[in-house]
Amino acid sequence: MNVLVIGSGAREHALARRLGTEGNRxxxxxxxxxxxxxxxxxxxxxxxxxxxxxxxxxxGADLVVIGPEDPLAAGLADRLRDAGYPVFGPGAxxxxxxxxxxxxxxxxxxxxxxxxxxxxLRTESDLRDYIGRTSGKRVLKKSGLAAGKGVLESSxxxxxxSFGRSVLAGDVLLAEEFLTGRELSIFAVCDGTRRVVLPACxxxxxxxxxxxxxxxGGMGALCPVPFAGPDLLARIEAEVVEPTFRGIAxxxxxxPGVLFLGIMAAPDGPKLxxxxxxxxxxxxxxxxxVLGGNLGDLLASAASGRLDPGAGAAAAxxxxxxxxxxxxxxxxxxxxxxxxxxxxxxPEDNPGRSLLFHASxxxxxxxxxxxxxxxxxxxxxxxxxxxEARENGLAAARGIxxxxxxxxxxIGSTV
Numbered sequence: 001m002n003v004l005v006i007g008s009g010a011r012e013h014a015l016a017r018r019l020g021t022e023g024n025r026x027x028x029x030x031x032x033x034x035x036x037x038x039x040x041x042x043x044x045x046x047x048x049x050x051x052x053x054x055x056x057x058x059x060g061a062d063l064v065v066i067g068p069e070d071p072l073a074a075g076l077a078d079r080l081r082d083a084g085y086p087v088f089g090p091g092a093x094x095x096x097x098x099x100x101x102x103x104x105x106x107x108x109x110x111x112x113x114x115x116x117x118x119x120x121l122r123t124e125s126d127l128r129d130y131i132g133r134t135s136g137k138r139v140l141k142k143s144g145l146a147a148g149k150g151v152l153e154s155s156x157x158x159x160x161x162s163f164g165r166s167v168l169a170g171d172v173l174l175a176e177e178f179l180t181g182r183e184l185s186i187f188a189v190c191d192g193t194r195r196v197v198l199p200a201c202x203x204x205x206x207x208x209x210x211x212x213x214x215x216x217g218g219m220g221a222l223c224p225v226p227f228a229g230p231d232l233l234a235r236i237e238a239e240v241v242e243p244t245f246r247g248i249a250x251x252x253x254x255x256p257g258v259l260f261l262g263i264m265a266a267p268d269g270p271k272l273x274x275x276x277x278x279x280x281x282x283x284x285x286x287x288x289x290v291l292g293g294n295l296g297d298l299l300a301s302a303a304s305g306r307l308d309p310g311a312g313a314a315a316a317x318x319x320x321x322x323x324x325x326x327x328x329x330x331x332x333x334x335x336x337x338x339x340x341x342x343x344x345x346x347p348e349d350n351p352g353r354s355l356l357f358h359a360s361x362x363x364x365x366x367x368x369x370x371x372x373x374x375x376x377x378x379x380x381x382x383x384x385x386x387x388e389a390r391e392n393g394l395a396a397a398r399g400i401x402x403x404x405x406x407x408x409x410x411i412g413s414t415v
Contacts, residue, residue: 001024001025001062001063001296001300002025002027002059002060002061002063003019003024003025003026003027003061003062003065003296004027004029004052004055004056004061004064005027005028005029005031005039005065005067006028006029006046006052006064006066006067006068006071007029007046007066007067007068008030008031008032008035008359008360009032009067009281009359009360009375010034010281010282010284010285010327010357010358010359010375010377011280011281011285012031012032012035012067013032013034013357013358013359015065015067015279015288015295016028016035016039017038017288017355018288018291018295019295019296020038020039022294022295022296024296025040026039026040027039027040027042027055027059027061028041028042029041029042029044029052029055030043030046032359032372033358033361033362033363033369034356034358034361035358042055046066046068046070046071047070047071047074047076049074049076049079050079052064052071052076052080053080053083056080056085062086063086063088063296063299063303064077064080064085064086064087064088064089064303065088065299066087066088066257067279068278069095069098069099069145069276069277072089072090072277072278073096073098074092075092077089077255077257078091078092086256086300086304087256087303088256088257088258088299088300088302088303089255089257089278090255090256090257090277091255094248094253094254094255094277097259097275097276098275098278099144099145100143100144101141101142101143101144101274102143102172105118105120105174108244108247108272110247111243111244111246111247112243113240113243113247113272114240114269114270114271115272116139116177116179116271116273117176118174118175118176119174119175119176120173120174120175121164121168121172121173121175122172122173123168124164124165126173127160127161127168127173127175131157131161131164134175135155136155136178137154137178138153138160138175138176138177138178139151139153139175139176139177139178140164140173140174140175140176141173141175141176142167142173143171143172143174144171150167150215151215152214152215153178153215179264179266179273180264180266181264181266181271182202182264182415183262183263183273184200184202184225184227184228184265185200185201185203185221185260185261185262185263185280185283186198186200186240186241186260186261186263187201187258187259187260187261187279187280187283187287188258188259189257189298189302189307189311189315190245190254190256190257190259190302190307191256191301191304191306191307192254192305193305194308194309195245195259195307195309196298196307196311197237197241198287198291198312199223199224199287199290199291199317200223200224201221201222201225201280201283201286201287202221202225203220203221203280203282203283204218204219204220204221204408204411206219206408207333207334207408208408209408209409210410211414214334215334216329217281217334217375218281218283218327219282219326219327219408219411220282220324220325220326220327220378220407220408220411220412221280221285221324221411222286222322222325222389223286223287223290223317223323223324224290224317224322225415226386226415227265227415228265232265232270235269235270236261236263236265240271240272241261244261244272244275245259256304257277257278257302258277258279258302259276259277260275260276260277260278260279261275262274262276281375282327282378285325285355285378285380286323286324286325286380289323289325289355289380290317290318290321290322290323290382291315291317292314292316292317292318293311293314293315294314297311298315320385321382321384322383322384322385322386322388323380323382323389323393324383324389324392324412325378325380325381326379326380326381326393326396326397326407326408326409327375327377327378327407327408328376328377328378328379328397328400328405328406328407329374329375329376329405329407330375330376330404330405331404332374332404333375338371338404339371339372339373340364340370340371340372341370341371341403341404342364342368342369342402342403343361343368343370343400343402344401344402344403345400345401346377346399346400346401347379347395347396347398347399347400350392350396352382353381353382353383353392354379354380354382354392354393354395354396355379355380355382355396356377356378356379356380356396356400357377357378357379357380358377359372359375359376359378360372360373360375360376361376361377371402376400376402376405377400379393379399379400380396381393381394381396389412390412390413393412394409
């Protein structure tokens, strides 16, 4: 197949690598310095639907896989599907499950999906009232897209007020009950009717060891998840996944693509944290390292409405196969950070032990590899145990060198 992967992050690098190893011809729009070595990078703006459509015509694209949330929310999948191209990703109407947490909250409530108690705050007066009558740790969320960083967990009234006011300047604010338990990520590939649930992942959102600090886009992920045994996964399927997909069908939101369900395994049962309508980053880098079966066939069958429910067995992780990914970030991330930092050294891929994925890297005018974002690389370790995967991932992450580079060393150790 001729496959066009939309995006420039480590997730897209992982997708392009896997699809390429399966014999597909892969192009990335726009891609990064890592995808340049394994695919044809197209220097175009993924938010410009007409430019992407022209590229599809020139490539004779058999499948388009849209990685990031912004072009999905803007309707890129709608435009390409209207032109007759098989697209893996939702249209703008369905993408509201991610692009509006307010919409997703109301959807979950309508369909009995268990989740944290939530209030919608639309004014500063609402915010001040909420802070004044509640206590303890609270969770505030920006309703719209925020690259994984529009969330604050805090018990400090001043911090809550400052964050909430910044969100209310241009968006709706959600105030949620703080849940305790263990967090995991569930991905369900769907074709509009059928679905296949992939191996669970454990993302690590906080920047500091021990899950401390503000939310980030994700600092690493372990796949599969040691604590997610058959009983827990069965409860998640019955109590969260099934009612979600029933609701999607009833409301005409079904689409070919993937649905991410962020889950808190709380003491009183699994609860939904959020929906995303695309593969996660950094989970994808670890997930694809252990995923069985043929990824291209899985995505193409979903995009064409012909998903084989039996694909779930093929996609299961092989026994005793684990992947643990570590994100190397720029100094200052998740706050302000410099770009264009020269990369001094990188570890080589070590088949069976580690993989390296670029995120928004590029070549400068002199041909030097430089950073282009806050999260710069993901090093994924592989092993027959979680501990072995961690050690191999750590060894690879320590080989990433640029000024101010840092990563969270305890990824996977607390899962």
